[in-house]
Amino acid sequence: MAECPLTDNQLLKVQSMVQNCLQRGTLEETRLYGLLNETLFFHKCYIEADLVVFPQLRIPWKSQSRAQKDTKERRSNVPDFGFGELPRAGGMKLRGGAELKAALEFMRTLPDTEEIREEPDFVVKVNDTALQASDQVKAGIKSGLLPNHKAIKWIVMVGPYFLIPSFGPYNEKELSARAHRPNESGEASISEYLAELKKTTGSRGIEGAIYILGTKAGAIALHNYLVESASLRF
Structure with a gap:
């Protein structure tokens, strides 16, 4: 879609919410949930395919059958x-899915x-959030909620700024490694690599387009992503 799917009034409403989140009060992640949720509501009105939104979805790190065998396994990911x-x-x-983080102070303008x-702080925050999003995709694959034969796009959002990177497919070793909270017993070899990776998040640039909620470009990108996601079958 090359044209903005939202009406002028809807776009102005999103812009107003963005300004409220940035210029009034503390920069809280919780307020972003309302911002994105309301924006998703506008977009869903123009999507013909069914697309259910699951807020704060808990995805076990291990499949249910494996977790039942290990009574100590309680880890989960919550996009x-x-x-x-x-x-x-x-x-x-x-x-x-989408993983959100609170806006940074310089975003108020x-x-x-x-x-x-x-911007160093933004680069670090985006890369760290992307690691967390990658874990969420892996958990979805391991739980049978997502396929592992194709790349899965996931929204990474810091304040009103967002990217839509792709994750996977993963090989067996990658799928067993949890980047955000590694398992010391079973993932020692790759955990060391991930620790070093986190240390260099500030030196790794951001690839791909960056969008802002409330802009026409952001609305087009988000809408195209939702339409594509709704049509994904496996």
Whole structure:
């Protein structure tokens, strides 16, 4: 889609919410949930395919059958939003998701996307959030909610700024390693690598387009992502 899917009034409403989140009160992650949730509501009105939004979705790190064998296994990943469907046969299927982080102080003036691309604090926050999103995708695959034969797109959002990177497919070793909270007993070899990776998050640039909620470019990117996610089948 090349044209903005939202009406002028809807776009102005999102812009107003963005300003309220940035300029009034503390920069809280919780307020972003309301911002993105309301924005998703606007977009869903124009999506023909069914797309269910799962807020604060808990995804076990291990599949249910494996977790039952290990009574000490209680780890899980909780994406702020999951996007998918409720199949007639029961259960659920995921098509995508989103991980949000609170806005950074310099975002109060809503700088241009290219202006913040190399901002050190933003680079670190985006890369760290992407690691967390990667864990969420892995958990979805291990739980049978997502496929592992194709790349899965996931929203990574810091304040009103967001990217839509792809994760996977993963090999067996990658799938067993949890980047955000590694398991010391079973993931020692790759945990060391991940620890070093985190130390260099500030030196790794941000690839791909950066969007802002409340802009036409952001609305088009988000809408295209939701439409693509709704059509994903496996």
